[in-house]
Amino acid sequence: MTITEKSRNTVDFGRRQLVVRVGGCSARASWRALAVVVALLAGAVVFAVLAIGIGKYTVSPSDVLGVLMGTNTSFDRVVVLEWRMPRMLMALLIGAALGVSGAIFQALTRNALGSPDIIGINSGAYTGALVVIAGIGGGYYAVATGALVGGLVTAVAVYALSYRNGLAGYRLIVVGIAVSAVLNSVNQWIVIKLDYHVAITAAVWQQGTLNGLTWSQVWPMTLCLFVVGAILVVMGPQLPVLQMGDDAAGALGVRPDRARLGYLVAGVGLVAVACAAAGPVSFVALAAPQLARRLTASPGVALVPAAAMGAVLLLVSDIVAQQAFPGTELPVGAVTVSLGGAYLIYLLVTQARQR
Amino acid sequence: MTAHAPATSPAAPTQATRSPTQRSRVLGLLVCAALLFATCLASLAIGTESVSLPTVFHALTDYHDVGDQWIVHDLRVPRTAVALLVGLALGLSGTLIQAVGRNPLADSEVLGINSGAALFVVCAISFLGLTGIWTYIWFAFAGALFAMVLVYLVGMTGRAPVTPVRVLLAGVAIAAVMDGIGFAVRLRNPRAFDNMRFWDAGALDGRSLEVAAAIAPFIAVGVALCVVVARSLNVTALGEELARSMGGNVARTQALSLVAVTLLAGAATAGAGPIGFVGLMVPHAVRRFTGPDWRWILAYATLAAPALLLAADVVGRVIIPPAELPAGIVTAFLGAPVLIWLIRKRGADRA
Numbered sequence: 001m002t003i004t005e006k007s008r009n010t011v012d013f014g015r016r017q018l019v020v021r022v023g024g025c026s027a028r029a030s031w032r033a034l035a036v037v038v039a040l041l042a043g044a045v046v047f048a049v050l051a052i053g054i055g056k057y058t059v060s061p062s063d064v065l066g067v068l069m070g071t072n073t074s075f076d077r078v079v080v081l082e083w084r085m086p087r088m089l090m091a092l093l094i095g096a097a098l099g100v101s102g103a104i105f106q107a108l109t110r111n112a113l114g115s116p117d118i119i120g121i122n123s124g125a126y127t128g129a130l131v132v133i134a135g136i137g138g139g140y141y142a143v144a145t146g147a148l149v150g151g152l153v154t155a156v157a158v159y160a161l162s163y164r165n166g167l168a169g170y171r172l173i174v175v176g177i178a179v180s181a182v183l184n185s186v187n188q189w190i191v192i193k194l195d196y197h198v199a200i201t202a203a204v205w206q207q208g209t210l211n212g213l214t215w216s217q218v219w220p221m222t223l224c225l226f227v228v229g230a231i232l233v234v235m236g237p238q239l240p241v242l243q244m245g246d247d248a249a250g251a252l253g254v255r256p257d258r259a260r261l262g263y264l265v266a267g268v269g270l271v272a273v274a275c276a277a278a279g280p281v282s283f284v285a286l287a288a289p290q291l292a293r294r295l296t297a298s299p300g301v302a303l304v305p306a307a308a309m310g311a312v313l314l315l316v317s318d319i320v321a322q323q324a325f326p327g328t329e330l331p332v333g334a335v336t337v338s339l340g341g342a343y344l345i346y347l348l349v350t351q352a353r354q355r
Numbered sequence: 356m357t358a359h360a361p362a363t364s365p366a367a368p369t370q371a372t373r374s375p376t377q378r379s380r381v382l383g384l385l386v387c388a389a390l391l392f393a394t395c396l397a398s399l400a401i402g403t404e405s406v407s408l409p410t411v412f413h414a415l416t417d418y419h420d421v422g423d424q425w426i427v428h429d430l431r432v433p434r435t436a437v438a439l440l441v442g443l444a445l446g447l448s449g450t451l452i453q454a455v456g457r458n459p460l461a462d463s464e465v466l467g468i469n470s471g472a473a474l475f476v477v478c479a480i481s482f483l484g485l486t487g488i489w490t491y492i493w494f495a496f497a498g499a500l501f502a503m504v505l506v507y508l509v510g511m512t513g514r515a516p517v518t519p520v521r522v523l524l525a526g527v528a529i530a531a532v533m534d535g536i537g538f539a540v541r542l543r544n545p546r547a548f549d550n551m552r553f554w555d556a557g558a559l560d561g562r563s564l565e566v567a568a569a570i571a572p573f574i575a576v577g578v579a580l581c582v583v584v585a586r587s588l589n590v591t592a593l594g595e596e597l598a599r600s601m602g603g604n605v606a607r608t609q610a611l612s613l614v615a616v617t618l619l620a621g622a623a624t625a626g627a628g629p630i631g632f633v634g635l636m637v638p639h640a641v642r643r644f645t646g647p648d649w650r651w652i653l654a655y656a657t658l659a660a661p662a663l664l665l666a667a668d669v670v671g672r673v674i675i676p677p678a679e680l681p682a683g684i685v686t687a688f689l690g691a692p693v694l695i696w697l698i699r700k701r702g703a704d705r706a
Contacts, residue, residue: 113524161695170520171698174460177527178694181631185687193678207538283531328543337535344528345509348521352513 027237033296033305040292040308044092047315051091052084054323090213091318091332092311093221094278095288097270099310100232102285103292103301104267107239108260109172112347115286116151116271117340119176122282123183124154125268125275126206130190140220144276151268151275154179208281208333210318217277224273228266232303235262243300281333283340284310284317290347380651383644387658394665398435399427402672403679406431430560436567438559438668438682439661441627444574446660447581447653448619449634454588454649455612459639459697460519463499463620464631467530471502472624474537481544488569488625495625496573500617505529559627559668559682570622577622580615581653584608588649630683632690633664639693663689 019028053059059067059076066072067080102115109119116122128150129143136142162175191206204211238259241249246256274281291313292305314332317339321330399411406414406423413419414427449462463469475498479491510525511517590603598605623630641655664682667689671680 118527161699164699174520174523174698175695177523178691178698181687181694182691185684189675189680189684192680193675204542207535325539325543330539330542334535334539334542338532338539341528341532341535345525345532348509348525348528349513352509352515352521 029304030296030298033298033302036292036295037305037308040305040312044308044312044315047312047319048088048092051088051315051319052080054319055079055084086215086218087210087213087318088315089218090221090277091210091315093218093225094210094274094281095284095311095314096307097225097228097274097310098281098284098314099288099292099306099308100228100303101267101270101274102287102310103289103303103306104239104263104270105285106289106301107243108263108267110243110245111170111173112290113173113286113344114176115289116267117280117282117285118173118180119158120154120180120183121151121158121268121271122275122280122285123180123187124157125151125272126280127183127186127190128153128272129276129279130187134190134193140217140276144220144224144273147276148269148272151272152265154183155264155268204331205279206333207331208279208336209331210278211329211331213277221273221277224269228269228273231262231266235259235266239263239303240300279331279333281314281336283336283344284314287340287343288313290343380645384654384658387641387655387662391658391662391665394662394669395435395439397669398438398665399431401669402426402431403677433562433564433567434559434668435665436564437562437570437626438665440567440570440574441559441623441630442633442661442664443657444570444577444619444623444626445630445633445664446637446656447578447634448616448623449660450638450649450653450656451581451584451588451612451616451619452634453638454592454652455609456522457592457594458519458522460523460635460694461526462632462634463616463623464530464629465523465635465694466502466506466526467528467533468499468502468506468526468616468620469624469629469631470530470533470537471498471500471505472496472621473629474498474533474540475501476625477537477540481540488566492569492573492622492625496617496621499621499624500613502529502533503613503616559664560679562627566626570626573618573622577615577619578657580611580618584611584615585650585653588653589647592647592649628681628683630664630686632686632693633660633667636686636690636693637663639697 016031017028018031018034019026049061049064052064053061057079059079063072063074063076064080067077101121102117105114105116105119105121106112108114125147128146128148130146131150132143132146158172158176158179161179162172164171187206238249238254241252241254242256242259242263244252249256249259271285288310289301289306292309293301295309296302296305298305314336317335318332321332321335324330324335396408396411399415400406400408404423404426406427410423411427414424415432418424418428445463448468452461452463452466453459472495475494476491479485479494485491485494506522506526506529509529510522515521587603587608590598590601591605591608592598593601595605637656637660638652641652641659645651645655664686667685668682671682671685674680674685
């Protein structure tokens with residue numbers, strides 16, 4: 001294993017890069033992206049300790065660290081490990097999943113607005129989940145499968161409806177907005193039909209919430225993420241190549257259609273597991289890859305920084321959601337939709353200034 | 356600079372190809388009126404408990420508190436009246452937005468105007484404790500105006516070309532933020548949440564005649580403004596420069612339309628909650644019969660939009676017995692395919 005650093009003494013290859021070679025495999029990353037990811041992870045740890053400590057029963061950060069180290073065995077232990085830890089971990093995992101899926105869809109559509117929450121994949125996954133809940137009841141895996149099927153069907157439908165002599169980015173987005181309008185009304189219909197008494201719970205879940213998550217949901221979620229992550233690692237760095245366009249990708253040895261299908265399934269899968277656990281949390285998938293891209297100053301969206309960014313974003317949003325109004329706990333989706341919508345407005349305004 | 360008269364007047368080619376004649380337009384208008392009448396009757400008669408037409412007639416002409424008459428008198432008449440007014444307001448505001456904004460992909464729901472009105476109403480109800488429609492309708496107007504100004508600032512200013520898709524995205528983003536904030540506010544106040552659950556979905560049931568009476572004057576003013584600006588819409592549709600050179604007062608048309616849309620969309624939202632896609636669909640649907648003349652489109656929309664909303668409401672009543680599907684959900688079902696069809700038409704994403 002060798003680690004080399006391209007120095008500027010020889011030919012200038014642009015930004016300084018870290019290249020890792022293990023046998024026949026090699027991976028490279030710009031130092032800046034690496035620094036950003038490390039900083040985001042550090043931020044995630046800090047916010048995680050905060051998130052565990054804050055609540056009706058406050059635990060100071062030092063006590064939290066004590067519990068995690070095993071030195072603190074008071075009542076804090078129950079609060080930290082049983083009450084708050086699963087929720088914090090789920091925020092990180094779901095945020096990472098949404099960030100990666102957003103990066104995948106934005107890269108595939110080559111458009112910042114092509115994220116799964118805008119083109120209706122979120123709504124479709126939620127429809128699938130609701131159909132399973134209304135039809136057969138069922139636990140996490142059944143709901144997740146329903147969400148996966150719903151998301152995939154929606155993705156294919158949006159793709160097919162917007163295809164006309166090629167795929168114009170904006171047509172895809174408007175078709176996605178229309179499809180999600182239909183799906184949202186289907187969802188509302190199911191919620192109304194489902195049960196009048198649980199309507200408020202259903203409405204909260206419809207916004208996306210991390211309430212009531214326990215360890216029993218953390219393990220399946222982790223497993224799913226590992227599987228999808230492994231698939232993405234095996235697929236290798238084809239995403240940056242795909243972003244160059246089909247012709248260039250083909251010339252560089254990537255089969256565009258096959259790669260696109262693989263990424264599509266992976267991206268929908270991530271949205272689906274996130275949706276099955278927390279409902280359709282919107283706009284994390286939109287904002288995380290774009291924020292990460294700006295921080296790392298990379299030419300396209302990248303998966304790992306997007307994952308780190310998504311995790312931090314969702315965790316911070318969840319803290320805000322719990323603390324914004326004392327006495328009332330907002331669903332995290334209400335916070336992300338406001339923050340993400342504001343970011344979308346910012347994107348539109350800056351785009352308008354530039355051109 | 357050489358000035359030469361155009362070989363043919365701009366109207367001539369369309370006239371020659373497939374512009375409908377005056378007679379067929381009037382005929383179509385009569386058909387619309389008949390449709391509206393039929394949907395009104397259906398709305399009075401059809402529901403969970405269907406009422407025969409003679410009973411409906413008796414309930415309307417000489418009301419006695421017997422049999423099914425009270426269903427018609429107490430439940431269906433207010434509901435139909437509100438649907439008529441709201442449908443009219445949504446149709447006209449959508450038509451005005453499309454004409455003045457020169458944007459085929461717009462209506463008050465897509466652009467977030469209804470969401471703005473809804474947010475302000477929610478805030479008025481939960482923070483100020485206002486309950487009657489007479490008090491919170493003003494907040495609906497303020498919210499509609501606020502959202503329109505925001506959409507204009509985000510979607511239509513700056514150096515980039517103003518495309519329908521850009522305006523649409525601005526509307527979607529603004530609607531998302533407003534809905535998120537509105538949801539948060541509502542959740543803090545469970546009683547408001549319960550009251551507004553069906554209002555949110557755009558339901559027409561449970562509205563009293565008082566609601567209809569409250570929104571009617573504002574809608575009437577909106578309609579009057581539509582009549583005033585109708586003539587100048589055709590000129591405005593040519594674009595700002597061309598319109599000015601032909602003697603049109605673009606600023607006046609825009610200002611009057613802004614007031615009209617504020618009144619119409621605000622009143623519709625205050626009356627029935629956010630109902631989407633009626634204003635989007637109707638102008639496109641009727642243009643096939645009217646041709647490109649905005650005066651005729653407005654006239655048709657006046658009749659067709661309430662008919663559409665009434666039909667959606669009736670469908671929602673019978674489709675999942677014994678429950679009811681709110682009209683807003685039905686219109687989204689019908690309207691979203693129209694949006695897809697529009698964007699698939701060549702050039703809609705560019706023009």
